Amino acid sequence: GIQVEQSPPDLILQEGANSTLRCNFSDSVNNLQWFHQNPWGQLINLFYIPSGTKQNGRLSATTVATERYSLLYISSSQTTDSGVYFCAVAIQGAQKLVFGQGTRLTINP
Amino acid sequence: DGGITQSPKYLFRKEGQNVTLSCEQNLNHDAMYWYRQDPGQGLRLIYYSQIVNDFQKGDIAEGYSVSREKKESFPLTVTSAQKNPTAFYLCASETRLTNYGYTFGSGTRLTVV
Numbered sequence: 443g444i445q446v447e448q449s450p451p452d453l454i455l456q457e458g459a460n461s462t463l464r465c466n467f468s469d470s471v472n473n474l475q476w477f478h479q480n481p482w483g484q485l486i487n488l489f490y491i492p493s494g495t496k497q498n499g500r501l502s503a504t505t506v507a508t509e510r511y512s513l514l515y516i517s518s519s520q521t522t523d524s525g526v527y528f529c530a531v532a533i534q535g536a537q538k539l540v541f542g543q544g545t546r547l548t549i550n551p
Numbered sequence: 552d553g554g555i556t557q558s559p560k561y562l563f564r565k566e567g568q569n570v571t572l573s574c575e576q577n578l579n580h581d582a583m584y585w586y587r588q589d590p591g592q593g594l595r596l597i598y599y600s601q602i603v604n605d606f607q608k609g610d611i612a613e614g615y616s617v618s619r620e621k622k623e624s625f626p627l628t629v630t631s632a633q634k635n636p637t638a639f640y641l642c643a644s645e646t647r648l649t650n651y652g653y654t655f656g657s658g659t660r661l662t663v664v
């Protein structure tokens with residue numbers, strides 16, 4: 443099956459810093475989503491982005507489908523950005539998302 | 552407000568017992584999914600359903616069962632055949648009519664005592 447690798451596994455930053463999270467995948471996809479899991483376990487959908495670039499406030503994401511990777515950018519980090527960020531993908535014809543192992547982001551005040 | 556409700560938040564199971572986790576959505580979504588998350592790990596798919604009265608096994612279906620009798624409801628039963636059921640269980644739903652993606656419930660933490 444498709445493999446999803448996220449890097450780095452852990453990232454510790456000071457408040458106000460910028461960060462880039464990466465997601466590599468091993469096959470062509472027609473569905474790619476980024477999620478944020480808060481410390482209480484709730485998963486929030488950040489972006490549906492199988493290709494192209496999207497922005498939502500301080501967050502933006504870019505997927506280069508031909509090169510099989512996606513990037514999530516967080517600017518001017520806040521402590522509330524802490525948590526685990528997951529990338530999940532689905533290949534053409536598949537109905538289910540496959541998740542990466544996540545990047546744990548810690549923002550210190 | 553529309554959303555997905557999972558209950559209970561915490562559940563304790565004795566060895567050999569079956570337990571059922573509830574997942575209800577009022578988003579009018581067709582597709583629903585159950586994932587399992589172990590500490591420090593990603594999510595693994597247990598079962599999913601695209602329409603009422605139909606569902607498919609995911610990657611780790613052994614020891615679990617589901618039903619989809621109503622569009623709004625997709626309960627998961629953890630049977631005694633599941634040897635290591637202690638985990639965080641997450642339910643999600645999705646509509647293909649928009650490109651918003653998955654909506655997740657707040658999860659159920661199951662512990663075997």
